[in-house]
Amino acid sequence: MSDILIKGGRISDQRSRAEKEFDVLIINRKIAEISKKIRKKGVKTIDAGGCIIAPGFIDLHCHLRDPGRPDEETIESGSRAAVAGGFTTLCCMPNTEPAIDNEGIVNYIYREANRVDICRVFPIGAITKGRQGKEITEFGELVNAGVKGFSDDGDVVDNANVFRHALEYSKIFKIPIMEHPLDKALTAGGLMNEGLVSGRLGLHGSPAVAEEITVSRDIRLAHFTGARLHLCHISTRGAVEIIRKAKSEGLSITCETCPHYFFFNDEVLASFDTNFKVNPPIRTEDDRLAVIEGLRDGTIDCIATDHAPHSQAEKELEFTHAPYGMTGLETALSLIIMELINKQKFTWSMIIEKLNINPAKIINEKSGYLKIGDPANITVIDPEIKWKATPDKIYSRSINTPLINKELQGKCRATMVNGIIKHFDE
Amino acid sequence: MSHRKDLIGIEDLTAKEIIHYLDIADRFASVLERPIPIVPTLRGKTILTLFFEASTRTQISFSVAAKRLSADVINFSKTSSSVAKGETIIDTARNIEAMKIDGVVVRHSAPGAAKYLAENIDAFVINGGDGSHEHPTQALLDIFTMRQHFKDIAGLKVLIVGDILHSRVARSNIFGLKKLNAQVTICAPPTLIPIGIESLGVNVHYNLDEIIDKYDVVMALRIQLERQEAGLFPSIREYRNLYGLTRERVKRMKTGGIIMHPGPTNRGVEIDPDVADGDRSVILTQVKNGVALRMAVLFVHAGGKIE
Numbered sequence: 016m017s018d019i020l021i022k023g024g025r026i027s028d029q030r031s032r033a034e035k036e037f038d039v040l041i042i043n044r045k046i047a048e049i050s051k052k053i054r055k056k057g058v059k060t061i062d063a064g065g066c067i068i069a070p071g072f073i074d075l076h077c078h079l080r081d082p083g084r085p086d087e088e089t090i091e092s093g094s095r096a097a098v099a100g101g102f103t104t105l106c107c108m109p110n111t112e113p114a115i116d117n118e119g120i121v122n123y124i125y126r127e128a129n130r131v132d133i134c135r136v137f138p139i140g141a142i143t144k145g146r147q148g149k150e151i152t153e154f155g156e157l158v159n160a161g162v163k164g165f166s167d168d169g170d171v172v173d174n175a176n177v178f179r180h181a182l183e184y185s186k187i188f189k190i191p192i193m194e195h196p197l198d199k200a201l202t203a204g205g206l207m208n209e210g211l212v213s214g215r216l217g218l219h220g221s222p223a224v225a226e227e228i229t230v231s232r233d234i235r236l237a238h239f240t241g242a243r244l245h246l247c248h249i250s251t252r253g254a255v256e257i258i259r260k261a262k263s264e265g266l267s268i269t270c271e272t273c274p275h276y277f278f279f280n281d282e283v284l285a286s287f288d289t290n291f292k293v294n295p296p297i298r299t300e301d302d303r304l305a306v307i308e309g310l311r312d313g314t315i316d317c318i319a320t321d322h323a324p325h326s327q328a329e330k331e332l333e334f335t336h337a338p339y340g341m342t343g344l345e346t347a348l349s350l351i352i353m354e355l356i357n358k359q360k361f362t363w364s365m366i367i368e369k370l371n372i373n374p375a376k377i378i379n380e381k382s383g384y385l386k387i388g389d390p391a392n393i394t395v396i397d398p399e400i401k402w403k404a405t406p407d408k409i410y411s412r413s414i415n416t417p418l419i420n421k422e423l424q425g426k427c428r429a430t431m432v433n434g435i436i437k438h439f440d441e
Numbered sequence: 442m443s444h445r446k447d448l449i450g451i452e453d454l455t456a457k458e459i460i461h462y463l464d465i466a467d468r469f470a471s472v473l474e475r476p477i478p479i480v481p482t483l484r485g486k487t488i489l490t491l492f493f494e495a496s497t498r499t500q501i502s503f504s505v506a507a508k509r510l511s512a513d514v515i516n517f518s519k520t521s522s523s524v525a526k527g528e529t530i531i532d533t534a535r536n537i538e539a540m541k542i543d544g545v546v547v548r549h550s551a552p553g554a555a556k557y558l559a560e561n562i563d564a565f566v567i568n569g570g571d572g573s574h575e576h577p578t579q580a581l582l583d584i585f586t587m588r589q590h591f592k593d594i595a596g597l598k599v600l601i602v603g604d605i606l607h608s609r610v611a612r613s614n615i616f617g618l619k620k621l622n623a624q625v626t627i628c629a630p631p632t633l634i635p636i637g638i639e640s641l642g643v644n645v646h647y648n649l650d651e652i653i654d655k656y657d658v659v660m661a662l663r664i665q666l667e668r669q670e671a672g673l674f675p676s677i678r679e680y681r682n683l684y685g686l687t688r689e690r691v692k693r694m695k696t697g698g699i700i701m702h703p704g705p706t707n708r709g710v711e712i713d714p715d716v717a718d719g720d721r722s723v724i725l726t727q728v729k730n731g732v733a734l735r736m737a738v739l740f741v742h743a744g745g746k747i748e
Contacts, residue, residue, distance in 0.1 A: 206552075214635030215452065217552045217573035217612055222636075287553025331529045333551030335572065 018042045019436065020055050021429075024063030024395060026385060027364040034363055039068055041391040044434025049385060059436070061429050063395050067363050070385055071103025071134075071392035071430065073374035075193070075271055076168070076247055076319035077344060079105070079136070082123065083112030088324040088412050090124065094133035096322070096344040096411035098438040101394035101427035103134050106378060109141040110169040116141035116152045121160035134432050135392075137163040137378065139193060142181045148173050151181050158188045163378040166193035168247060169294075171229055173199045175236065182242035191245040191269070191377055194233050196254070197295055201225035206334060208296040212281045218334065221296050227253035234261045237268055245377055246270035248321050250295045252305035259314040269377050271317040274343060274350035277306045283417070289330045289337035290417040293323070307359055316373040318366075320347045324413030342416045345409055349418075352398050352425030391434040398425045447559040447566040448738055450575035451616040459617055463585050465737035466730070473509065473733055483512035483743050486543040491533070492518040492569065493549040498704055498728065499569055499579070503546045506735035512743070515542075530554060534561040544743055547571075565742040573607045579703050580613030582734040584621065586727050587658055590699055594621040601625065602649060602684055603662030603711055604633045606673075610703040611662060615641055628652065629684065632673040649684055654693045660701040661686050661711045677710055686712040691721060699723050 019041040025034040026049065040048040040055055079093040088096075090107075097105050107124065109115030115124070121138050128136035140162035144150050148170065157165075165185060172178040172194065185192050205221020207213050213220035230246055234257065237244035249255060249270045258270055275293060280300040283291050291297060298306075309315040323340025330337050351370075355361040367384070375382030385393065403422050406414050430438040451459070472480055488507040492500050500516060507514040530549070537545060545562070547555050548569035555568035570576040588594055599618055605611045605627050618625050619642050626644040627634065639645055646652050653659065664680060674680050681687070686700060691713075694700075700712075700721045708714045717724060 209636055211637040211640045214638050215612070215641070217571075217575070217607075217609060219573075220636070287556050328529065331531045333530055333549065333557070334553045335551040 018058040019061065019391070019431065019434070020053060020058045021061045021063045021068055021393070021395060022053070024066045024068035026068050027362070027367055032362060032364040034067065037068070039385065039393070041431070041434055044391055046385055046387050046389050046391050049387060061395060063428070065397060065399060066428055067396040067398060068385065069363065069367050069394050069396060070371045070382060071394050071432065072101050072370040073104040073378070073380070073382065074102050074320050074322070074344065075106045075317055075374045075377060076273075077105050077107055077322035078110065078324065078340070079107040080324055081111060081127065082120065086412065087326050090127040090136060091131040091133070092410060092412045093322070093344070094128065094131055094136060096342075096409070097134050098430040098432065099410045099427060100344040100346070101348050101396060101430055102344060103392040103394065103430060103432045104137065104380070105134060106137045106139050106163055108139050108166060108168040110146060114141045114146045115139065115162070116144050116146070118156050118160040121157060121162055125161055133437055137161070139164045139166050139168070141165065142167045142172055142192065143177065146170060148177060151177065151184060154184055154188055158190060162190075164191045164193045164245065166195065166247065168193065168195045171195050171197050171199055175232060178233070179236050179240060182236055182240040182244065186240070186242050189243070190379065191243040193245040193247055194229070195247050196226055196229035196233055198225040198228050201228070202294070205296065206292060207284045208281045208298045210281060210299055212284060216284060218284065221294075223251040223253055223298060223302065226251050226295055227257060230254045230257050234258070234266065234268060238266055244268045248273050248276070248295055248319070249309070249315060250276040250298050250306065251302045255305045255309040255314055259309065259312070262314060269316045269373070271319040272306050272310065272315050273319055273321045274347045275341060277303055277310065278350045278354050279303070287334050288417055289332070289334055290341050290415050290419075292334065292337055292339055293321070293341055294339035307355070310355070310369065311359070311361070311365075316369070317377070318347070318351065318369040319374070320344050322411075324411055325415045326413065327415070330415045340415065342411050342413055345411060346404060346416055346418045346423065348396065348427055349423035349425045353423065356398060357424070391431050393431045394427055395429040396425065397428045400424070400426050402426050444744070446742070447555075448577050448742060449556045449559060449566070449568045451577045451580050451613045451620070452575065454620070456620045459581065459584070459620060462581050462734065462737050462741065463588060465740060466581075466585050466734040469736040469740070470730065470733040479509050479511060481511045482740060482745055483507070483510040486512045486743050487515065487541075488512045488544045488546065488739065489515045489517060489537065489542045490546045490569070491548070493547070493554070494570070496548055496570070498731070499548065502728070502731040503569065503735050506732050507739055509732065510736055510739060512739070530557060531561060534558050537564060538562050544739065567738055567742060570609050573609050573612070575613045576609040577613050578731070578735055578738055579610050580617045581738070582727060582731045583614055583660070583701060583703070584617050585734050586701065586723055586730050589730070590723065591657060594618065594623050597623040597658065598656045599623050599625050599658040599660065600628060600652065600656040601660045601662065602628045602686070604664055604668060605629050605638065605662070606633045606635050607665070607668065608662050614660070615643055619643070626652065626656070630674050633668065649690065653690050654695055656695065657698055658701060659686065659694060659698060662703065663705065663707060664711045681710055685710065686716050688713055688715055691716050691719070694721065701727060704728065
């Protein structure tokens with residue numbers, strides 16, 4: 016058992032929310048000591064000078080394409096990408112082939128995650144059988160097998176009655192229904208956000224109101240049923256405002272956004288780069304600013320990646336035919352640093368809330384600020400380092416991100432999962 | 442004049458660049474009046490017209506233009522989508538590159554396809570229409586025709602009637618006309634107008650009868666039956682009643698006003714047959730000017746110099 020000493024980093028203090036310089040000692044995979052200038056011989060030492068030492072990130076929303084598309088991603092490659100990006104826990108969405116709608120697939124994912132032994136991987140179960148939006152899956156069996164939430168992500172549960180029943184039925188198990196809130200008819204054929212830019216480019220638009228209508232519907236149903244609702248990838252000002260109001264009325268709803276919704280606006284689509292084709296689409300500058308405000312005031316609880324790997328062959332198709340989605344596990348941290356920390360002056364404690372504290376609560380996992388006695392799930396972040404996201408540096412099997420070959424700032428230097436170093440940047 | 446490799450959209454151009462194309466087209470228009478309307482300018486150059494979407498007049502127009510410049514022309518049409526064929530546009534690009542083609546005119550149903558091709562090959566690329574994005578040579582020939590008729594584009598009052606939402610012709614014309622300081626108004630059912638189009642500096646009207654008497658140019662766009670099927674307007678009959686260029690409506694146009702249409706026309710739908718063939722119509726002049734204008738475009742992008 017190799018013990019670890021992380022020296023000279025800064026830690027966000029839970030009470031003061033300020034960053035203070037501390038060393039962290041890990042013995043027998045657990046945090047044994049957090050104090051200034053720890054001296055210990057015979058342990059592996061990580062120099063964390065200038066770095067932030069944070070609890071490992073939890074991604075509530077990623078696509079690992081396993082089972083089904085090993086050319087795009089596997090549990091192994093996705094987990095490697097995760098730890099390279101500072102994540103120690105992944106929740107993988109059930110739009111696999113076949114879908115995660117039965118115990119066998121859940122067991123497969125746990126078995127595979129254990130075999131590769133890189134990070135924690137928690138499956139999200141499908142809300143409906145085959146993700147068809149018709150009959151709800153056997154929640155009991157799936158929860159028993161270990162799913163942490165239910166979602167038909169990629170598709171909305173179009174039928175309000177089916178969605179109502181899913182919410183009601185989920186109350187037996189106290190786990191969240193994670194909705195992909197986009198009205199199906201209004202988004203049909205939408206290639207980008209509908210607005211001034213889509214009008215200029217002639218790309219068929221998907222309007223913000225498609226998200227806002229479904230967010231409203233879902234919030235009313237959550238209120239009506241008293242179930243736990245989590246809204247995925249919130250991207251519009253209207254949706255942020257609806258959620259803010261619902262929270263002020265005391266409803267137990269949570270939501271997430273993704274780095275591309277606070278980093279880009281729809282002007283980037285003028286490049287016709289299919290890597291910008293995502294669903295929901297990248298919105299306007301006004302929406303982007305509203306998402307940042309939502310993160311700042313706590314309306315938006317989490318930052319999730321919506322890591323969506325796709326093959327180069329498919330992303331090289333014409334804009335109309337290319338699939339939706341961009342990868343995110345390995346670039347999320349840089350976008351958070353470049354936008355939220357550097358420009359918007361978020362504190363690290365705010366970021367840790369969005370990437371660890373709140374996501375952990377949503378999936379009923381114990382986590383939080385680094386504490387003595389806890390298993391060492393830790394990420395060490397160098398917020399200053401400049402790097403270029405060249406394909407050879409990417410662990411994911413897919414490189415469908417507009418950030419490929421771009422200069423970025425901030426990177427994960429080391430990631431420990433359960434006391435073992437799973438990623439280390441020399 | 443800065444030389445750009447490709448012509449992808451009018452949005453990218455400066456007013457000066459637009460005028461440059463028009464001025465060169467003027468010269469080629471006179472070449473086309475000669476007994477032997479052909480010049481040796483592009484001898485030895487190979488131009489490929491690559492049409493992934495059905496077209497007759499645009500492809501023929503480019504092909505005639507290239508031949509009038511003595512270029513070798515290869516015409517290729519493939520209406521099936523590349524997805525069905527399992528071949529991406531990038532494969533097509535690599536093949537073109539391997540065959541040492543000098544220039545490509547491409548039409549494709551996907552917005553951005555021409556730009557994507559242009560970014561991946563050394564040959565120059567002329568956008569012959571990419572989905573509902575842009576159709577730059579159509580707008581240039583329309584503006585050329587307007588300039589021929591009215592001498593000056595600045596201050597010209599132009600009305601575009603029809604499916605603006607899906608029209609690359611409308612987009613390219615709006616960009617071009619605004620750059621040359623024309624006044625542009627669009628008129629269509631709100632379901633066929635992009636949200637926020639006013640930001641491009643155009644006026645928006647829904648009622649054609651209230652405004653038809655105010656314009657120097659009235660341009661009708663082709664209305665496609667599939668838009669009705671998608672529920673964007675209730676019927677062809679109602680469309681004609683509200684937005685068709687009927688004989689009665691056209692009578693109310695201002696003296697000297699002209700009627701344009703990028704073709705092909707749906708006679709009896711967006712334009713009545715006797716209006717399309719009538720005195721105000723310059724539809725065939727547009728087609729004729731298309732050749733001169735496309736000669737100018739090929740000439741500029743093949744690196745031609747004016748003595």
